[in-house]
Amino acid sequence: xxxxxxxxxxxxxTRSICPVCKQTIDAEVNARDDQVFLRKRCPEHGEFEARVYxxxxxxxxxxxxxxPGTRPLQTQTEVKDGCxxxxxxxxxxxxxxxxxxxxxxxxxxxDCPICFADSGSLREKGPDGYSITLExxxxxxxxxxxxxxxxxxxxxxxxxxxxxKDILAMVDLAQERPINAVNLNTxxxxxxxxxxxxxxxxxxNRPGRPVNVYLQFDGLEKETHLAIRGRDMREIKQxxxxxxxxxxxxxxxxxxxxxxxxxxxxxxxxRHGLAHPAARSVVxxxxxxxxxxxxxxxxxxxxxxxxxxxxxxxxxxWLTVDDFFPVPCCAPTCRSVxxxxxxxxxxxxxxGLVPIPRLLQVEDYLDxxxxxxxxxxxxxxxxxxxxxxxxxIGTDTSDDRLTKIVDALDxxxxxxxxxxxxxxxxxxxxxxxxxxxxxDPYTLNVRQLMKCCVEEITPDGRxxxxxxxxxxxxxxQVRAQxxxxxxxxxxxxxxxxxxxxxxxxxxxxxxxx
Amino acid sequence: xxxxxxxxxLDATQVKACCATGYSSDLVSLLLGSSxxxxxxxxxxxxxxxxxxxxxxxxxxxACGVGTTSLLAAQDYGALVDGVDLSExxxxxxTGAAVATDLADRATFHHGDAEALPLSxxxxxxxxxxCALCTFPDKPIAARExxxxxxxxxxxxxxxxxxxxxxxxxxxxxxxxWVACIADARxxxxxxxxxxxAGLRVTTIEHHTPALExxxxxxxxxxxxxxxxxxxxxxxxxxxxxxxxxxxxxxxRAARGGxxxxxxITAEKPCD
Numbered sequence: 001x002x003x004x005x006x007x008x009x010x011x012x013x014t015r016s017i018c019p020v021c022k023q024t025i026d027a028e029v030n031a032r033d034d035q036v037f038l039r040k041r042c043p044e045h046g047e048f049e050a051r052v053y054x055x056x057x058x059x060x061x062x063x064x065x066x067x068p069g070t071r072p073l074q075t076q077t078e079v080k081d082g083c084x085x086x087x088x089x090x091x092x093x094x095x096x097x098x099x100x101x102x103x104x105x106x107x108x109x110x111d112c113p114i115c116f117a118d119s120g121s122l123r124e125k126g127p128d129g130y131s132i133t134l135e136x137x138x139x140x141x142x143x144x145x146x147x148x149x150x151x152x153x154x155x156x157x158x159x160x161x162x163x164x165k166d167i168l169a170m171v172d173l174a175q176e177r178p179i180n181a182v183n184l185n186t187x188x189x190x191x192x193x194x195x196x197x198x199x200x201x202x203x204x205n206r207p208g209r210p211v212n213v214y215l216q217f218d219g220l221e222k223e224t225h226l227a228i229r230g231r232d233m234r235e236i237k238q239x240x241x242x243x244x245x246x247x248x249x250x251x252x253x254x255x256x257x258x259x260x261x262x263x264x265x266x267x268x269x270x271r272h273g274l275a276h277p278a279a280r281s282v283v284x285x286x287x288x289x290x291x292x293x294x295x296x297x298x299x300x301x302x303x304x305x306x307x308x309x310x311x312x313x314x315x316x317x318w319l320t321v322d323d324f325f326p327v328p329c330c331a332p333t334c335r336s337v338x339x340x341x342x343x344x345x346x347x348x349x350x351x352g353l354v355p356i357p358r359l360l361q362v363e364d365y366l367d368x369x370x371x372x373x374x375x376x377x378x379x380x381x382x383x384x385x386x387x388x389x390x391x392x393i394g395t396d397t398s399d400d401r402l403t404k405i406v407d408a409l410d411x412x413x414x415x416x417x418x419x420x421x422x423x424x425x426x427x428x429x430x431x432x433x434x435x436x437x438x439x440d441p442y443t444l445n446v447r448q449l450m451k452c453c454v455e456e457i458t459p460d461g462r463x464x465x466x467x468x469x470x471x472x473x474x475x476x477q478v479r480a481q482x483x484x485x486x487x488x489x490x491x492x493x494x495x496x497x498x499x500x501x502x503x504x505x506x507x508x509x510x511x512x513x
Numbered sequence: 514x515x516x517x518x519x520x521x522x523l524d525a526t527q528v529k530a531c532c533a534t535g536y537s538s539d540l541v542s543l544l545l546g547s548s549x550x551x552x553x554x555x556x557x558x559x560x561x562x563x564x565x566x567x568x569x570x571x572x573x574x575x576a577c578g579v580g581t582t583s584l585l586a587a588q589d590y591g592a593l594v595d596g597v598d599l600s601e602x603x604x605x606x607x608t609g610a611a612v613a614t615d616l617a618d619r620a621t622f623h624h625g626d627a628e629a630l631p632l633s634x635x636x637x638x639x640x641x642x643x644c645a646l647c648t649f650p651d652k653p654i655a656a657r658e659x660x661x662x663x664x665x666x667x668x669x670x671x672x673x674x675x676x677x678x679x680x681x682x683x684x685x686x687x688x689x690x691w692v693a694c695i696a697d698a699r700x701x702x703x704x705x706x707x708x709x710x711a712g713l714r715v716t717t718i719e720h721h722t723p724a725l726e727x728x729x730x731x732x733x734x735x736x737x738x739x740x741x742x743x744x745x746x747x748x749x750x751x752x753x754x755x756x757x758x759x760x761x762x763x764x765x766r767a768a769r770g771g772x773x774x775x776x777x778i779t780a781e782k783p784c785d
Binding site: 341343352354355358359364367370374423 | 554737
């Protein structure tokens with residue numbers, strides 16, 4: 001008998017949950033075939049494995065981009081059972097909240113085949129849906145302010161927040177508090193059809209108190225819309241974008257990317273964003289297999305590195321994988337970002353585009369493992385604010401930071417060109433591209449979750465890390481609390497789980513007791 | 514194209530003139546920043562590791578710029594550093610940074626010329642010189658100065674651009690002249706001979722081509738940026754934006770072909 005080597009490199013031991021019963025279990029992360037997988041075993045439901053990063057080399061290299069966390073001013077819970085059971089935030093959480101999300105309702109004017117929140121028209125009318133009141137919203141904002149002092153960004157989400165009758169008043173509540181920016185997460189239906197509403201939003205978007213629209217935008221092909229949204233929304237998206245441009249609202253195009261549905265449209269979404277005057281950033285999110293989604297295979301699911309490589313392949317004239325750097329405030333493999341300085345519109349003869357990371361050595365500032373001494377601490381601080389989950393283009397903070405970055409170019413007044421001054425005139429043409437993979441019940445890794453900086457603010461006054469909220473059962477818990485109706489735990493629609501699954505009335509899956 | 518008109522649109526006599534007037538260093542500053550060196554702090558650490566820098570050792574940082582590497586060596590390696598730079602402004606900035614980072618007792622900065630170091634004979638354990646030897650007009654004298662300051666057994670670490678100017682493709686003559694203008698780069702063997710002639714023994718020569726390719730990417734990006742925001746000014750200075758792209762692409766190929774490179778060289782001063 002000869003011994004045989006394993007076919008994988010054991011990278012880490014962590015904790016996760018069973019995707020079926022949500023019990024906390026040990027998990028290991030392994031590199032195999034140049035990819036990274038998380039594997040775990042539930043005593044009751046057996047072994048599960050999911051692909052968590054498509055490029056093992058990039059996964060390991062990213063770990064250096066890990067900023068020491070900041071303690072929030074307040075935590076809301078005690079440590080009792082350990083992560084992820086004590087959310088939150090508990091005192092053991094490693095990072096403060098860069099971004100707070102308030103879900104104002106569970107109802108929606110769409111019934112998308114893919115919805116991590118498992119929202120829809122049935123929730124609007126059904127027994128276990130809810131809408132928060134203005135008073136609850138005020139309390140939730142106060143919790144956020146108490147925890148953060150001066151929070152950077154609050155995002156209103158749902159459900160579909162624009163169908164909440166008090167949504168504008170909620171924006172007002174946020175703007176009355178020391179919260180820098182408001183983001184409105186929407187499918188765009190109301191923005192396309194209700195110009196009065198758009199005007200009212202635009203009126204609230206003012207210097208020092210920006211309002212940005214976070215517009216669901218998965219692609220430009222009809223098939224993509226039908227597969228992800230169940231409806232051809234192309235004209236609606238265009239009208240929504242045009243209406244925002246008319247009143248000066250900046251828009252982030254947010255694309256949920258699902259394997260074999262719209263991964264080929266990544267470059268087209270970037271191109272569309274660069275061409276539309278309202279669009280200032282694009283966010284790509286590999287579909288989070290929480291809530292409701294199409295059947296998928298966890299072993300071949302899309303990850304951040306797949307999106308990054310697709311960008312390099314689909315718009316090679318503008319971008320390569322090396323133009324992106326991990327965001328160091330959260331766990332470094334959760335989110336990668338780049339910024340572009342642009343001039344004109346793609347197709348113009350003198351269109352110009354320069355990725356900011358090509359202008360300076362970003363890793364000299366954001367590699368926290370190697371660099372205790374950095375060339376210039378103000379530049380590091382500016383880069384930290386840009387490479388952050390709280391970064392939204394169009395905020396005063398991001399404009400200031402971009403101007404500061406120019407100092408890193410370290411060449412004021414050379415050749416009679418004052419680069420900082422000249423660049424200040426084009427910061428309004430800065431474009432941000434974000435790639436963000438959220439954790440789901442298959443991929444949940446407590447090491448990443450403990451440093452999450454995107455939190456759901458709950459009506460009972462907690463800040464629950466977004467991925468815990470969607471994966472561990474907090475969403476169901478809050479829904480039950482708010483509606484008074486028992487809510488079953490939602491289970492991923494994975495190929496391997498099909499024999500166990502039954503459909504809920506909302507289209508998501510559960511395992512019958 | 515006449516022999517005097519170079520591929521990047523600059524006239525050869527203009528190039529020479531610009532070196533003399535300092536225009537070249539201005540353009541370099543625009544394209545690379547005034548304290549740039551390829552490879553960033555990652556390659557700096559590689560250099561400090563290659564010379565085996567130890568806690569408490571005395572280090573000279575020749576052409577230290579604003580002191581980034583000196584402070585890194587003081588803090589992360591525990592070295593006692595003397596930085597020397599030709600620019601008084603840099604010396605001031607470096608001194609300020611040392612105070613700000615609480616390293617003033619371990620890092621001192623001096624105004625001085627690499628060809629006449631303001632330091633006594635044989636008092637230092639190690640010397641580094643990053644991306645600067647290529648810019649010194651008299652390289653043999655600079656090398657002899659470094660040898661003079663090292664104690665017997667002391668180590669020298671150099672990182673620098675190398676160029677086989679006579680082997681470069683014709684269309685790169687322009688950029689070669691340009692590189693020659695900003696950096697009088699030589700082949701690695703020539704650096705080795707200069708260091709050897711100064712009485713030191715060369716121990717390693719490492720090639721770091723990706724650092725050079727990254728530098729070319731940065732130059733390309735900054736040229737694109739300048740084209741966006743200051744095109745008329747740069748064109749008035751003789752930059753032909755229609756030709757910079759192809760020239761930089763040729764430079765990338767030259768880097769891959771070994772005609773342009775970035776090298777790390779270590780040497781030591783014999784004990785006898």
